[in-house]
Amino acid sequence: MVLSVIDVFAENFAFYKQYFGYMIKNPAWNNPLYMVFFICVATFIMELTLPRKLPYSPVGRKGFALDIFYVIFIDFLLMLFGFYAAAKAVEYIFTQTMGIFGVSDFLIFDITQLNGAVQFLIIFFVLDFMQWFGHFLLHRVDFLWHFHKIHHAQEELGFASTRHFHWMEYLVFKPLLFIPFILLNVPVSSFFAVYLWIGLSFTFFSHANIRVNFKPLNYLLITPETHYWHHAKNIPGKYGVNFASVLTVWDHIFGYFYYPRNKETPQLGVDDQAKIPTTFVGQMIHPFREAFGKKKKTSSKVKKK
Ligand SMILES: [Zn+2]
Numbered sequence: 001m002v003l004s005v006i007d008v009f010a011e012n013f014a015f016y017k018q019y020f021g022y023m024i025k026n027p028a029w030n031n032p033l034y035m036v037f038f039i040c041v042a043t044f045i046m047e048l049t050l051p052r053k054l055p056y057s058p059v060g061r062k063g064f065a066l067d068i069f070y071v072i073f074i075d076f077l078l079m080l081f082g083f084y085a086a087a088k089a090v091e092y093i094f095t096q097t098m099g100i101f102g103v104s105d106f107l108i109f110d111i112t113q114l115n116g117a118v119q120f121l122i123i124f125f126v127l128d129f130m131q132w133f134g135h136f137l138l139h140r141v142d143f144l145w146h147f148h149k150i151h152h153a154q155e156e157l158g159f160a161s162t163r164h165f166h167w168m169e170y171l172v173f174k175p176l177l178f179i180p181f182i183l184l185n186v187p188v189s190s191f192f193a194v195y196l197w198i199g200l201s202f203t204f205f206s207h208a209n210i211r212v213n214f215k216p217l218n219y220l221l222i223t224p225e226t227h228y229w230h231h232a233k234n235i236p237g238k239y240g241v242n243f244a245s246v247l248t249v250w251d252h253i254f255g256y257f258y259y260p261r262n263k264e265t266p267q268l269g270v271d272d273q274a275k276i277p278t279t280f281v282g283q284m285i286h287p288f289r290e291a292f293g294k295k296k297k298t299s300s301k302v303k304k305k
């Protein structure tokens, strides 16, 4: 099995390199690399032209250059450097292990039999809920919070801040998103590409430093109005508020929606801000130190509240 896992890794490592080259050379509406690029440009133009939510400038703000590097790292380099291959190897170990116990068919319902619109709605709601739940876990579980804190230790936000996160977060999201794919036979189809367009647009948009008032829409969809409260240094609630990726319905259902209309945008960041390194390498190492280091208990309960 060890040799097969190495083979799976090597095969997928080579495959992704080729696939990456193909994606670069073939711009298309459902090509994730171009999606991210287009959404970055669109949200950046919004920041440059629309009124600002907070008074700092889009380019001169704290962390702008680092955030751009994070976008390149998360969306362009991470998968190329073997993350995709590692995820495939883990998937292989999982299916093989289940096979040993005689479980080989994971499908509980094949949604591809349904009509297109219904399929799309199911995919959209299920994936959006998984994103909500994964985000909630990142706040709820101390070990995960050490890693997610890197995203929250940003004192000035902009569109690119959404990609400023530790790659370990993928260890939560990838398996959670993998579940509907195998249980419901969610196809990697044009429906998934539409979901990606919507999900990515909202995540870049909700971090953009723009003052736009969507009024009732703030109660339905994540916007800078509500997501900035998610980044507040001091927020009500034990674990935080507004975990939504696109739909706020999950926050309403589980009691985490927070939108005080008469309050100023809060100060952003985390309680132990001074301890968080300001370099990329430092931010990659710091959570491991916190999670496995001796002082683990003192910093684990830091302001998720
Ligand atoms: Zn968060």
Ligand SMILES: [Zn+2]
Residues within 6 Å of the ligand: 151, 162, 207, 227, 231
């Ligand atoms: Zn955020």
